[in-house]
Amino acid sequence: MIQGNNTKSHSVPVKRYCQTMTLKNDSELISKYKKAHSPEHFWKEIGQGIRSVGILEMEIYLSGNQLFMIVETPLDFDWDSAMAKLATLPRQQEWEAFVAAFQQCKATDTSNDKWKMMERIFHIYD
Numbered sequence: 178m179i180q181g182n183n184t185k186s187h188s189v190p191v192k193r194y195c196q197t198m199t200l201k202n203d204s205e206l207i208s209k210y211k212k213a214h215s216p217e218h219f220w221k222e223i224g225q226g227i228r229s230v231g232i233l234e235m236e237i238y239l240s241g242n243q244l245f246m247i248v249e250t251p252l253d254f255d256w257d258s259a260m261a262k263l264a265t266l267p268r269q270q271e272w273e274a275f276v277a278a279f280q281q282c283k284a285t286d287t288s289n290d291k292w293k294m295m296e297r298i299f300h301i302y303d
């Protein structure tokens with residue numbers, strides 16, 4: 178039976194950013210990437226940095242070696258400014274270098290280089 182995922186409610190209206198990235202097509206590396214994002218192994222400084230730039234929620238989904246990320250932010254959130262600030266926070270560059278080993282990217286790519294923003298082409302909201 179397929180189960181859906183619960184979503185978090187926020188006290189403010191939010192907007193959503195959706196991005197995609199490809200991992201190296203290696204089951205051992207994918208397992209290690211998943212482990213690095215588990216609650217027990219995820220670097221607390223990275224989560225703190227994500228919150229400190231104004232991101233309310235971030236989810237990453239995996240299908241094969243394709244990642245899909247959903248980021249929820251307040252309506253007044255400025256993506257470019259927040260990502261520029263995030264890149265300067267403690268351990269962020271170290272984290273980017275660490276996860277680059279799992280990703281189909283150049284070692285020098287920034288998070289913005291690796292994650293490709295997706296275009297919403299359909300919705301059924303009122």
